[in-house]
Structures are given as C-alpha cells and as structure tokens.
Amino acid sequence: MGTLRLSDIAGRLGLTLQGEDAEVIGVNTLENASPDEISFLANPRYTDQLATTKACAVIVSEEHAGHVRRALVSQNPYQDFGRVLELFARPQGSFSGISPLAFIHPEAQLDNDVTVYPFAYIGPRSRIGSNTSIFPGVYIGEGCRIGQHSILYPNVVLMAGTHIGDRCILHSGCVLGADGFGFARTPQGIQKIPQVGRVSVENDVEIGANSAIDRAVLDATHIHAGTKIDNLVQIGHNVQIGQNCFIVSQVGISGSTHVGANCTFAGQVGIAGHLHIGDNVTIGPKSGVAKNIPSDVVVGGIPTVDQRTYMRTLALMPQFPDLFKRISKLEKELEKIQKGSKEDKD
Amino acid sequence: MGTLRLSDIAGRLGLTLQGEDAEVIGVNTLENASPDEISFLANPRYTDQLATTKACAVIVSEEHAGHVRRALVSQNPYQDFGRVLELFARPQGSFSGISPLAFIHPEAQLDNDVTVYPFAYIGPRSRIGSNTSIFPGVYIGEGCRIGQHSILYPNVVLMAGTHIGDRCILHSGCVLGADGFGFARTPQGIQKIPQVGRVSVENDVEIGANSAIDRAVLDATHIHAGTKIDNLVQIGHNVQIGQNCFIVSQVGISGSTHVGANCTFAGQVGIAGHLHIGDNVTIGPKSGVAKNIPSDVVVGGIPTVDQRTYMRTLALMPQFPDLFKRISKLEKELEKIQKGSKEDKD
C-alpha cells in the first residue's frame, strides 16, 4: 500500500515493464487516471483512450505496448488489473483484536489473531478460525464453525450450527440458517415442519449483501467451494450448489434443488424445487426453471428452453400483431376462393 | 430432546408402533438415517429405500408397515414426520433472562419470562408479552406491542407502533414498518408523502429473513393470523393479507392491494397496487398480476390468466418459429392458387 514502483509491480506479477521506472499510488480508468496512477486496457472499445490517458503506466497486451509512455505488458490485462488492484486494496476496517464491547460466550473458542468488533455476538460452542474478522452487529449462533482468514461484514447472521470454510467473505446483512419454508396444510390448520438441519459453506465462497440461505429440514443446505453468490439471493432449504458457480443478484432457488459445478445463473432467475441442474449450465436473466437441466447447456426463458430457441422466439414477439392480421387475411382470401370455386361449379 | 423411546413417540402422537420398542436420538432421511434415528416415507418416489434404510424405525402409512423392521403407522406420514421433528427440535439459543448488555427503555414494559439478548434495543412505551424472545441486534421502536411466545431473531427491526401477535416467528433481518414508497411529483420537485400508519401482524404469523413490510400511509398494513411469509418478500404500504396464506420468497405486493384467505403465491410473483385478490387463490411462480382476481382460481403468466390457458400458451411457445414458416408457406400457396385461378379465367 501507499506507493509502489512499477518495477516492483512488474516483478511481483511477472509482467514486463517497457519504459522508465516510476512510482504510482493507485489504479484508475484510462479516462480518469492521474499521472501517479496506473491504468489498464482490457476492452478493445477503449483503445482510443491510450492516446489521451494521463496514466503513469498502462497494463496492456503486447500489441498495444508501443502506444503508451510506460507499459506493463500482460498476456491477460483484465486478470492482471485485478492482481494490481489487490496490491492497492485496503481492508474495510483497521481494527484488530477482540473488542471488550463484543459479547463472546465463555464456551466459544477463538483461534489466534481473530478480530472481533464491538457489538458482535458469538454464541456458546462456536469456534472461529485464526485471522478471521467479525464486524459489528454480526450474530454467530450456537455451535457454529468458521474457518481461517474469513470475513463476516456487519450484521451478518449465522444461525445455530452453521459451518463456514476458510477465506470466505460474507457481505453485510446476509442470513445463513433461517428456517426453511416448510409447512403442511392440515384439517387443523397450517402445521410448521420444524427445520432442524443447518447451512454448510465450503472454502473460498463469497455471499452477497442481504442474501438468505435457509437451513435444511434435516442434514444441510450445502454451498461447495469457490462459489460466488451476489446480493439479495434466496437459497431454499436442502439446496446443494456445486463448486465455482456464479449466482447473480436476486436469483431464487427453491428447496431441495441440486446444482452442479461451474454454473452461471444470471440476475432474477427463479428455479423450482426438487430439480437437478447439471454442470456448466448457464441460465439467462429472469428465466424460470421448471424442470431438470442437463450439463453443458445454455438456456433461457420462462420456462427455460435452449437459449437459441429462446432468442428466436423473442425476436418474433414484436411481429405477433402483424401475424394475426396475416392470418385473418389468409382466411378471407381462402373464403373468397372457396366461394368463387363454388360459383364456378354451379 | 436427547433420546426418546419409540413407544413414547407413538403414544404422544397417537401412532401405532409395529415391531420391538427401541430408543432414537433424532430424525433423518431414509437414505442417511443411522440405526439410532427415525425416518419417514411421505413421497412414493422413495418407497424403494424402505428396503435399504438403516433407520431404527420409519413413519409409514399402513400399506408399507410390513416392509420395515419397525413401523410407526400413520394416516399422514408427512404431517407426523413434522410432529416427530418437533419433539427433537432445539431452540436457536439457550440464553434466558434479560441481558444487562441490552438497552431497555425505562418506559418499556416486559411481561414474565421474556428473554432479551445482548445488543437488543427496546424503545419507550413498547410492551413485550410473556415468553417472547428478543435476539441480538433486534430494534423495537417506540410504542410497539408484541404478544406471547413470539420469537424475534437477530437484527429484526420493528419501527414505531408495530403490533405483533402471539406465537409469531420473525426471521433475521426482516424489517416491519419502514416508510411506504409514497411521493408526489410536483412542479417544485418530488414531495414525500409522510407515512404515519403502522404494521399490524396477527397471531401465528411467520415472516422470512430480510423481508420488508412497509407501514401504512394512514391506519395499518395488516397481516392476518396464520399467514406464512418467506424470505426477501416485499409488502407495500396499506396491503392487507388474509388468514393462512403462503407468500413464497421474493414475491412483491404493491401498495393498497388486498389479499383474501388461504392464498398461495409462488416465488417471484409481482402484484400491482390497489387490487383485490380473492380467497383460495393460487398464483404460479414469476407471475405478474395486473388486475383483480376472484376467489378459488389458479392463475399464472404475465399478466396472469387461468393457469390452464397459461400452460397451453407456454407449450406453444417453442413452435412459434415454425408457425411463422407455416404462415409464409400458406401465403405463397394461396398466391399461386390465386394466380392460377386468374389464369384459368383468362
């Protein structure tokens, strides 16, 4: 942090510096970068801006290295932009240690170098791994287990028995382990089916602000390693999500549905319960999934169909009013012909 | 909790035990149950698993009682599964009493056996009924009333004047009583219409994690007894929801809409404002409701139509590209005939 020399950045990331060495204090867009900031070109749309940027240096692919004063030559400028950002990123909070204003149950167990902010609550028999940070207003219920180097941002809630892996990031206000939506309509009225399972989240998972992942009826709702979940996502009880999925904002996945690995669900997708979604499945925005989806497909629509079929159907939509006119015209013409042919015969 | 004898469970629930008595420590699926757990068969799909389950005993209907080592014979295995779960369910927290780390206004009134966790805030002139639990981070504004045996999980917010009945469950992060979305565009800019009403929730209501129910402009937004609301649901100002409804996750109901009793709204449904929805109405997932709906119907689609019409329309969707081809062909054929018939006459 603070300032970094370009040669140092190049060395750390394995990039080639073309041009004189210099010091930079941060990262910015080509358009807004000042002469002490580094920028990047990842999208060809912005190539023109290489000529006008004030950036001290630009992360570019080899072909563009000649067009800037100083280049950090990269085989994947977007990815290396991310890695440079990491050098400059500051943590959300500089607090360390255990605040005396937090509530930590005597039967909770904290490993080394755990940070606990004021007004966090850690319940009995919960265990927090080393170097994990617990921000204000976080609630960790009874018997939870959290790994190392994880971050729980303000007002995150983990209900009893929740497991969180290492290097997870839980954004503010997400709730893990609330009761699943399980009820039976009976002659005596609605009966709640008690939810006695839990939520289990593996390593390297990120969960967005105000998302909700319900505990299982029995056993566990399970999020596998590396999966990234956006804000305001709903995940029902007993759902299983495979490794390295992207679940974009406002998606809802109903109870007991199983999702494979490496899937991408775009915003506001809804998935019915008790379904199986394969690996490498991409679902377009706002789609509604009503049945199982095999692996390696791209689907869209309500209900989902093959993405190309869906796009073709969408393209036809504005022609519908015209279609009805064409059919009415056909009917009239046909009638005319039928009349005429009848007259001919008479 | 702990262990229970099968004969004891049978006695409490009015079931018949077939087979030797034994002790069980919990409930699990047929597939995962260990020899000291009880299981159940509610879905015929899983009948095969009766042969292989390791469960100590299975809750089954009479016809399957002969296929397991020990049977708890039930007329409604799913419902009785729920009742057995209740015997084993543990509360989220074992804390009791009033934490000295909570803030309780001197003018608040707490009845007997109220539990208040650390960092809860209870405002002046609010009253909490006996045996109700208030978890950490809960905010109870001024002049609220909460009944008996209710649970407010972490970070629930009740703004001023909110009423909650008996035996309600409010899941983490739900917000009751935020201002309705009321504004007037005027020549002088946007003017806020102050929202001075409140939220009123009757007995036996459950509200999901991070859901929002807005206070009324005047009077009250009202949720009637027994209704169950899932996570991330939005309920606008002055909405009325009748008894024993199920409102599934991510549904949005706009201001001043009235909903009858025993309705079920599936996930991600949206309902416009100022509408009347009758009793016993079922709305399919992702539907958009733009006008009133009478009682006793099942609807779906955007905008909603009778569910059968909707399903028929959906089934036709993939045939649209073909449809256009058929019409173009018809037009060409007709033209040919018209030309031919003209030539005939010439």
Next chain:
Amino acid sequence: MGTLRLSDIAGRLGLTLQGEDAEVIGVNTLENASPDEISFLANPRYTDQLATTKACAVIVSEEHAGHVRRALVSQNPYQDFGRVLELFARPQGSFSGISPLAFIHPEAQLDNDVTVYPFAYIGPRSRIGSNTSIFPGVYIGEGCRIGQHSILYPNVVLMAGTHIGDRCILHSGCVLGADGFGFARTPQGIQKIPQVGRVSVENDVEIGANSAIDRAVLDATHIHAGTKIDNLVQIGHNVQIGQNCFIVSQVGISGSTHVGANCTFAGQVGIAGHLHIGDNVTIGPKSGVAKNIPSDVVVGGIPTVDQRTYMRTLALMPQFPDLFKRISKLEKELEKIQKGSKEDKD
C-alpha cells in the same frame, strides 16, 4: 404533535377554510376519520364518501367544497394531504444526544446536534453532519461522510468511504458499499477482482429497507440528488442513477449501467450491465432491459419494447391456442382446394 386548529393549518399551507374553525388531532381516510380528524378527497372514486364521512374537515378541490361541513380548499388535494400529514408526522424516535452505549471512534467527527443511538458504530475518519440521526445497529465504516439532517434507520450499513448527502433517508437494513460482483474465471480458478471504489449518494435521496448498492471497482457508484429507491433493490457496481428517479421495489440494475434523470422503473424490473438509459424513461413492471433506451419513452416486456407494442402483444397471448387451430384449418382447406383444382384439371 398534539392538536392543530384548522385556521392554523389553512394559514400555514395557503389554503382557504370554508366553515367554522375547529381543532383536529390527526389525519385519516374519509371512511375511517373520526370527528376530530381531518381527511382529504384526491381520487374521484371516493366522492360519494363526502356525504357520509365523520371527518371534522376535508381537503378538497373547489368544486367539492360545498359538499362538506368544513372544507380546506386546495388546488392539489393529494399534495396538500401530504403537507398536512407532515404537520402531524412524528419522528420514529424521540432519543437525542450521543448514547454512551454507541461506539464512536476517537478519530470520527460529529457536528452539532447529531443523534447517535445505542449500539451504533462510527468508524475512524468518518464525519457526520449536524442534525443527522444514527439509529441502533448502524455501521458507518472508515472515512465516510454524511451530510446534515439525514436519517440512518436501524441496521443500515455504510462500508468504507461512502458519501451521503443532506436530508437523505436510509431505511433499515440497507447496505451501501458492499463489494461489487467482479470475478474473472482463469485457468487457475476464479479470481476476485478487488473492488476499491465507493458509493456516493447526493442530497434528498431515500433508500428502502434491505436494498443493496455496491461500491464501484474504481471511482464511485453514484446516486444523484432527489432519487427515491424502494425496498430490496439491487444496484450493481459503477451504476450511475440520475436525479429524481423512482426505483420501485425488487428492481435490479447490473454493473456499469447509466440511468438518466426523472426515470421510473416499476417493481421487479431487471436491467443488464453496461447500458445507457436516457432521461424520462418509464419501464413497466417485471420488464427485462437488454439494450440501451433513449430518452422520453415508455417501455415494457422481456426484452423491453415500446409499451404499446408490448400491451398489444400481451392482449394477443390468450389467443395463441386458437391461432394454431386457425392455421391448421387453413392448411387443410388449402390442401383441399389444391387437390380439387388438380382434379379439375385432370
């Protein structure tokens, strides 16, 4: 509030009082008003209720002034209803001063007459303008700036560097400044793109309960003055929203999309990323926006088209099953004719 004289209300708002002066204690609907409350007629649907209301006085346009015992004659009764409500509206909480149960970092700076409730957390180098209220459970991260006369309701979260203007209202549980959803799939797995920007909110903005506005990758996600955002709305990283927009509940706006001024997005709309939406754009409920939208249009549908085209298409939907029948019939008739004409020729 207490009581107000009608003549006093008329004087403050520039209305004409017709009828005897009297005292009122609140505002209510025509139907529910008691004899010490004031009511209003803004919607012609309710004109009949003028004859039966028990209200002490009614805010009406001139034409209806003769039909009530006491009239407050207004050129815009709905707007003046809002202004009268303002006279009677009470703040959510009567607390004032800085609670000793709050955590305020020694390097935070609070201007005059700031209210801080118990269990609020204010981080280092943050500055709060005068007359701003911070409710319980609010988290204000490092280096935030909040203007004057703003209200942060319970459990609002502002991550590091967030800026909030004057007279803003942030409803409970909204989260500003969580990380945007930025990842790169690489051969080595998923790489997080650090999000180092912030959220900037101008004056007179209102943000609903449990909404989420993500921080920018670089620079700022920006909400311009006067814009009102409802509950459970998702706003992605680097989004810009112009002045005086209405963003209704459960809308999702993906990253880097720019929205002009005076737009209205109805409930559950979804907007893809990197788009430009003009000024004065209205988007109908549940719409999905997949490309740029010019200014001054009304659109609807998935994907959005001109609203009239959309409504016409929707109206045709229920006729689709019939349409298929008509086409099949046409095909058969045509075939008959073709056969017949062939026979004629033979």
